[in-house]
Amino acid sequence: MENFELLRNVTIGQYLPTGSAIHRLDPRAKILAGLCLLLAVSLSNKVVPVAILLSVIIGIALAARVPIRYLLRGLLLGLPVLVLVFVLQIIFQGQAEPAGRVYFAFGWFRVTRFSLQLITVGLGRVLGFIFLTSLITMTATITELTHGVESLLKPFRRIGVPAHELALINMIALRFVPTLAEEMERVMKAQASRCGEIGTQRIWRPDKAARAYLPLIVPLFLNGLRRGEELVFAMEARCYVSGEGRTNFIVLQGNWRDWAVAALTLALTIFMVVYPWPALHDMLAALGVGWL
């Protein structure tokens, strides 16, 4: 509780305004291409296509002038999970049959070609997911993405998808994140000034720890509700009437380049998924490398 500052200047995602061609891409094309690549990564189950996709993603990062170190920073959050998955897989997948070649065995513990393949593909996929999602938020502001999603969902209005409402909810939520963060900082400081210590309770007394958070959570909630109520009045005063009959200030205008990028990514995805990729060891064997 001695450091109140972590809450200041909250940003969601890490938009990096480098002004690259990737940044200038229409957000809808960006979202579609991102979705295609996510799909491709999750449907690829061989080492070779995953490796190819990963290099494509890193290529995009370079084109967007996003420092690779920034991308890797995104991994930190997922690192414990990655390590856990790696350890569990290497322990238990070693038992699976058919195992292919066995590289190492100690008692019941084995490292096999099958387990290595599985781990490589698994890790590659997770890396791909994390890189892709960070890349999208690094190259498009959340506002752009919101408009993009709204525009993409518009055709589905007819079947009852509330595209505009979803986008507005998203927009308002984003708008209030810094406001609430500021408020939380102030409440924490106020309670600390009354000698309260939020967050220092012993974890083996969860009842006490939970109660100690009330002085923070109750005001935050009540103020949030009050703000919501005032916002409703303000929106009504500005003639808000859900989606029908509204016009949009932001009209996304994609040119042929944007759609070409989306189409190209789609083609790449289909190719990566449909092409019968050989296993890595077979490819290497064909090249005369037989040690895998």
Next chain:
Amino acid sequence: MGTPIIRVENLNFTYLPEHGTPVPALRGINLTIEPGEYVAVLGHNGSGKSTLARHLNALLQPTSGQVWVKDWNTQDAARVLDIRSTVGMVFQNPDNQMVATIVEEDVAFGPENLGVPHDELIARVDWALGQVDMAAHRKRAPHLLSGGQKQRVCIAGVLAMKPQVLALDEATALLDPLGRREVLDTVVRLNREQGVTVVAITHHMEEAVEASRVVVMADGVIALDGTPREIFSQVERLQALQMDVPQVTQLAGLLRRSWPGFPSDLLNSAELTSAVRDHLAPRPAPEVAPPVMAAPDTRDRIIDVRGLGHDYMQGTPLAVTAISDVSLDVHRGEIVGIIGHTGCGKSTAIQHLNGLYRPQRGQVHVLGQDLRDPKIKVRQLRSRVGLLFQNAEAQLFEQYVGDDVAYGPRNLKLSREEVRARVRRAMESVGLGFAEFKDRITFGLSGGQMRRVALAGVLALEPEVLVLDEPTAGLDPQGRRQLYETLLALHAGGLTLVIVSHNMEELAQVCHRLFVIDHGKTVMSGTPAEVFTQAAELRHMGLGVPDVTAAVDDLRQAGLLAPGPAALTVEQAADMLRGAFDGKL
């Protein structure tokens, strides 16, 4: 005049709470507003003025009676959008009115709702942002703007609907003097140049002076209605209605008692100057010296801040310097004021006084402890230096008043009896009877009462120093007066006070010494008389001096009054003028 743009006929409105008895908020209101008028609506909290405003654009529906906007009845559901785009409304808190993460998109929200075609939409947003002088900020995120800028964006958001009436529901209440001036200038310009009708609900008399008509509400009825001159000359009547009167008008009222021919309906300094010139003759007698305040004991310096600097996000690329060189000192038993516009770093500075922040540069000594020493007992320090934040009622959390006040003493691990005794003393010292209020539901109290509960919550720590950040912001004149009465009583009981405020009139009246912070540095310090003598420098920093100080200053500029110390209160100014002038025959 043509047809009225707003007609309120015999309007009654009663709040029907889910539990409890119905509360009549408006009783038989009749009001007609002509196009182009600038109407200021005054009234104490709970007088019904906001409720009235919300009837003007059909946010509320009358319990009985009618409200007409142009030819449309507000009860006609088919006309609601016409009415709301004709009467644009701006609310108190700009943070709770914006919907978009980018300024121009927020301004577009209203016309988007109206289905304005895209080309015109863009033209309207450009026009509206230009009108409030915010075009340069159109691509920014709202949370990076100052309060005044945010509120101007909100006005632009309403203007983009091309309204004929601009209704402001205490739109300047949460702003600092600079922000208030920005907003007020914008509104006055829209009224004079664009012919927009303005209905401004406010507590600030200086704003009402700009209006062409003033309506005073009390207890759900219209108590007074007339030009600012007619209204403000009724000093006693206004004070009976718990309203403030502009300081210059108060001064004129006092002078009239000495010289019955002196006009009592003066609104600003220029009028005072010409009235003095016309009605008074200089008298050769020496000026009366201003009353000398009892000098506090200067030997016991309990707070000493020197060369304090603080960066936010220190050690990251986002580091921002909040303060760079703040120095101030407080003696036991003093009342010290800290002034500076929003963002000057004064809040950061006072958060060092109870150890919320530790000094990054410079030194802070509080009650004999060096805050650079990591080993000092922060909790003990916080119980000796109470800190009350701005809008402190927003930090209450317990269901019952007594429990909330007890939070601090319980954290100090005091005995049950001691906690109870302290809660009792704290509540009584802020004027909330222990027996009556301890079991009341906290969130059912009025705003002013909740602020008292918050103050009691800090006092229950029984601190030696009380630091207050904008203690009267958002309160009505009566609430402000009561709070200061409480604070002065606490001071008389031995408490040292450090008050951060924008309200120069208040600080001029109560403080022994003032510190002025600008751009993270202490730039002035001294007695209020010394500080407020430097009016030009203060204005340059976006601060002001009390109106009455400025008026006396203007008399000196005009050569009517000999140079001398600044007048801090209306009484002092009246004494000065009585000493220097005599009535003309």
